[in-house]
Amino acid sequence: xxxxxxxxxxxxxxxxxxxxxxxxxxxxxxxxxxxxxxxxxxxxxxxxxxxxxxxxxxxxxxxxxxxxxxxxxxxxxxxxxxxxxxxxxxxxxxxxxxxxxxxxxxxxxxxxxxxxxxxxxxxxxxxxxxxxxxxxxxxxxxxxxxxxxxxxxxxxxxxxxxxxxxxxxxxxxxxxxxxxxxxxxxxxxxxxxxxxxxxxxxxxxxxxxxxxxxxxxxxxxxxxxxxxxxxxxxxxxxxxxxxxxxxxxx
Numbered sequence: 001x002x003x004x005x006x007x008x009x010x011x012x013x014x015x016x017x018x019x020x021x022x023x024x025x026x027x028x029x030x031x032x033x034x035x036x037x038x039x040x041x042x043x044x045x046x047x048x049x050x051x052x053x054x055x056x057x058x059x060x061x062x063x064x065x066x067x068x069x070x071x072x073x074x075x076x077x078x079x080x081x082x083x084x085x086x087x088x089x090x091x092x093x094x095x096x097x098x099x100x101x102x103x104x105x106x107x108x109x110x111x112x113x114x115x116x117x118x119x120x121x122x123x124x125x126x127x128x129x130x131x132x133x134x135x136x137x138x139x140x141x142x143x144x145x146x147x148x149x150x151x152x153x154x155x156x157x158x159x160x161x162x163x164x165x166x167x168x169x170x171x172x173x174x175x176x177x178x179x180x181x182x183x184x185x186x187x188x189x190x191x192x193x194x195x196x197x198x199x200x201x202x203x204x205x206x207x208x209x210x211x212x213x214x215x216x217x218x219x220x221x222x223x224x225x226x227x228x229x230x231x232x233x234x235x236x237x238x239x240x241x242x243x244x245x246x247x248x249x250x
Contacts, residue, residue, distance in 0.1 A: 009075055012072050024181075029177065036094075056172055058112055058114045061200065062107065062108065062177065063199065065198045074099060076098060093137065150239065163211075184229070201239075202238060223244040226241050
């Protein structure tokens with residue numbers, strides 16, 4: 001029995017890095033998203049096949065963790081696989097390995113399928129999913145998602161208050177999930193002297209081109225922050241938990 005696992009080589013370049021030559025959250029999540037889409041196509045549950053049934057994939061949350069230091073410009077192998085699902089949630093795992101076969105980045109994401117017309121969730125049992133070959137292996141850890149606790153931001157000044165731009169939309173007309181990662185990271189104070197080692201994003205309300213997003217930040221540890229993205233001054237669009245470490249100067 002062949003396991004359901006997809007592998008591809010990933011080569012990041014300077015355009016995938018920040019001013020300190022660290023991979024941006026967007027570049028990591030973009031690589032995961034691209035691999036997930038390619039694998040879904042192979043499994044016959046990709047964008048085009050679902051769209052023909054008036055269905056789309058919607059991401060609920062995602063998290064990545066930097067396991068060890070590595071050269072972001074060396075070739076990496078990205079492995080991804082789904083976990084078996086019997087509910088409305090579909091979990092997908094990711095592992096980036098260096099040339100020595102060591103894990104350098106692990107990630108996970110939770111998806112659901114939504115009917116475009118009714119906006120209702122679709123149960124996985126109602127979709128023709130592959131039935132064999134699943135591996136029950138969590139990339140980060142079992143039950144990997146943190147509880148992100150909302151904080152009172154009524155008396156806080158927003159770090160950003162920006163309109164959603166056309167270039168930030170995906171093919172569903174919503175702000176691409178990787179762009180929330182950029183906004184969350186940029187909202188952290190003194191981010192230029194830090195390196196992100198762990199980020200979790202929870203998505204609540206999709207943003208479209210006509211919307212505005214405000215971000216609010218709360219420090220919850222020495223190098224840990226939570227970020228709230230407020231849509232049109234009333235609805236929480238996303239929440240993030242970000243863990244940082246100081247950049248070591250040579």
